[in-house]
Amino acid sequence: MVQQKSIELSVSSSRQGSARALGVASVVMLAISLVLVFAVAPRAQVEAGGDVQRIFYFHLASALIGFGAWIVTAVAGIQYLRRRDLKHDRLALASAEIGVVFIAMVLLSGMLWARPVWNTFWTWDFKLTLSALQFLMYVAYLMLRAGIEDPNRRARFAAVYGVVGALTVPLNFLVSRVLQSVHPAVYGPSVNATQQGGFGVATEMTLILVFCLATFTVLYFYLLRERLALQERADALNARRAELLSQ
Numbered sequence: 658m659v660q661q662k663s664i665e666l667s668v669s670s671s672r673q674g675s676a677r678a679l680g681v682a683s684v685v686m687l688a689i690s691l692v693l694v695f696a697v698a699p700r701a702q703v704e705a706g707g708d709v710q711r712i713f714y715f716h717l718a719s720a721l722i723g724f725g726a727w728i729v730t731a732v733a734g735i736q737y738l739r740r741r742d743l744k745h746d747r748l749a750l751a752s753a754e755i756g757v758v759f760i761a762m763v764l765l766s767g768m769l770w771a772r773p774v775w776n777t778f779w780t781w782d783f784k785l786t787l788s789a790l791q792f793l794m795y796v797a798y799l800m801l802r803a804g805i806e807d808p809n810r811r812a813r814f815a816a817v818y819g820v821v822g823a824l825t826v827p828l829n830f831l832v833s834r835v836l837q838s839v840h841p842a843v844y845g846p847s848v849n850a851t852q853q854g855g856f857g858v859a860t861e862m863t864l865i866l867v868f869c870l871a872t873f874t875v876l877y878f879y880l881l882r883e884r885l886a887l888q889e890r891a892d893a894l895n896a897r898r899a900e901l902l903s904q
Contacts, residue, residue, distance in 0.1 A: 676886070679879040686872040690714070693865045712770045714866055718873040719762040720788075724826045726756025726877065727791070730798075731823035734816030746812035747892070749819055750802065751884035755877060757795035764792060775839065784832045784840045787825065794822045 694714045701710035733749035736742070767785070768778040779785065798818055805811035833840050 676879065676882050679875060679882065683872065683876040683879045686868075686875055690865075690869045690872045693868060698865050699861055707773075709770055709773050712766045714862075714869045715873075716763060716766040716770060717866065718869040719759045719766065721870060722873045722877050723756050723759035723763055723791075724829070726752045726759060727795075727819075727823045727826050730756065730819040734819035737812050737816045741809070743808060743812060743892070746808075746815065747885055747888045748881075749812075749815060751881050751888060753795060753798050753819070754884060755880045757792065757799065759873070759877075760788070760792045760795055763788060780839060782839045784829065784838045787829050787832060791822075791825050791829065794825065798822060
């Protein structure tokens with residue numbers, strides 16, 4: 658028994674150490690990203706927003722992580738439906754909660770960028786509307802979970818919803834490439850007259866963009882680990898409470 662507790666403490670200490678390392682790395686990388694974006698990145702042309710265009714680095718990185726979080730939620734949901742293991746449901750929930758924050762950042766940063774470029778904070782372009790719908794679907798996913806008490810039933814309904822919601826990710830990716838949109842395609846082919854395809858970011862901007870994406874990826878995994886640890890403790894507490902009530 659003493660040896661088992663010693664092993665558990667060692668594992669817990671190792672997890673805390675790796676989580677702390679991820680947290681420190683995300684803070685350091687975020688600081689470097691701010692320096693790169695505001696002090697190193699070239700100023701965009703006036704029609705692209707000038708200095709306001711620097712929001713782009715965080716805007717795109719947030720979008721990719723938000724979309725990735727939806728995919729993780731869907732894959733975790735599929736795994737739950739296959740194995741009926743609530744650990745997959747915990748992963749789906751944690752990823753969705755983090756994803757809603759990143760998609761909110763996408764919408765807010767996009768509006769701040771749009772105001773000086775399009776002379777309006779919002780336009781009901783199909784791509785923008787779809788992004789807003791994705792945010793609302795994230796919120797609805799969390800509301801659905803909050804409305805169902807039985808853990809297994811909640812996990813089952815949420816898993817199906819998560820898979821359906823993830824279908825908006827490829828749709829959002831493709832829409833500006835097959836439909837006329839005020840929102841440019843950052844890379845790949847586009848039907849917009851001003852874009853001929855290829856990578857829509859200057860070479861000197863690409864490395865900064867990649868670093869910002871890496872920063873947000875590390876931040877996502879740090880938040881995911883912390884949220885999973887919190888949910889595991891909450892589930893253990895609920896199980897212990899139910900055990901005591903049954904005695």
